[in-house]
Amino acid sequence: MIKLVLTGLWVCAVTLASVYFSVQMATAPATNPDDAKKAQQEFVKGESINVPVIANGQVNGYFITRISFMMEKGKAGQLQMPLTELTTDELYSLLVGNKAIDISHTASFDVASFRSDIKKNMNERLGGDYVADVLVEQLDYLSKDEINNGDGAGKRTVKPVKIVQGDAAPDAEPKPAH
Numbered sequence: 001m002i003k004l005v006l007t008g009l010w011v012c013a014v015t016l017a018s019v020y021f022s023v024q025m026a027t028a029p030a031t032n033p034d035d036a037k038k039a040q041q042e043f044v045k046g047e048s049i050n051v052p053v054i055a056n057g058q059v060n061g062y063f064i065t066r067i068s069f070m071m072e073k074g075k076a077g078q079l080q081m082p083l084t085e086l087t088t089d090e091l092y093s094l095l096v097g098n099k100a101i102d103i104s105h106t107a108s109f110d111v112a113s114f115r116s117d118i119k120k121n122m123n124e125r126l127g128g129d130y131v132a133d134v135l136v137e138q139l140d141y142l143s144k145d146e147i148n149n150g151d152g153a154g155k156r157t158v159k160p161v162k163i164v165q166g167d168a169a170p171d172a173e174p175k176p177a178h
Contacts, residue, residue, distance in 0.1 A: 044069045044076050051095050061143040063095050070133035139164040
């Protein structure tokens with residue numbers, strides 16, 4: 001009987017020791033810093049913005065854009081200026097003023113540079129590090145001739161020139177731009 005009790009105590013001691021050491025040796029799973037960063041950001045959906053392309057005093061076409069932002073949670077609500085109007089002004093500056101896109105050579109368009117310019121300029125205008133990432137959901141060009149040729153009986157739809165294949169919007173519920 002004593003042998004049975006001692007064997008039971010020995011099994012309990014070995015089991016407790018093995019559980020203790022396995023818990024001590026187990027490491028916590030490594031957290032991905034990008035996941036933690038994304039958890040602190042919120043998606044601010046942009047509105048569709050049409051920017052006219054003016055040359056020689058005439059409208060030659062339109063850029064059709066939709067730019068959204070990833071912002072720090074809570075910072076979108078702290079903005080004193082409307083985000084949609086700031087985005088529209090920034091797009092006018094880049095697309096019309098700086099002519100960031102050459103319509104005849106759309107393949108040479110640098111999307112990464114375009115995004116970084118928008119991010120840098122928006123953060124400067126907002127007076128802080130508000131915009132964490134810029135998502136180009138849509139960037140198309142529709143010429144004036146294509147618009148005029150499509151106005152016939154209203155049955156013909158005009159396909160715009162795709163400049164950028166848009167980013168997929170996150171699954172999160174979007175916050176309004178303003």
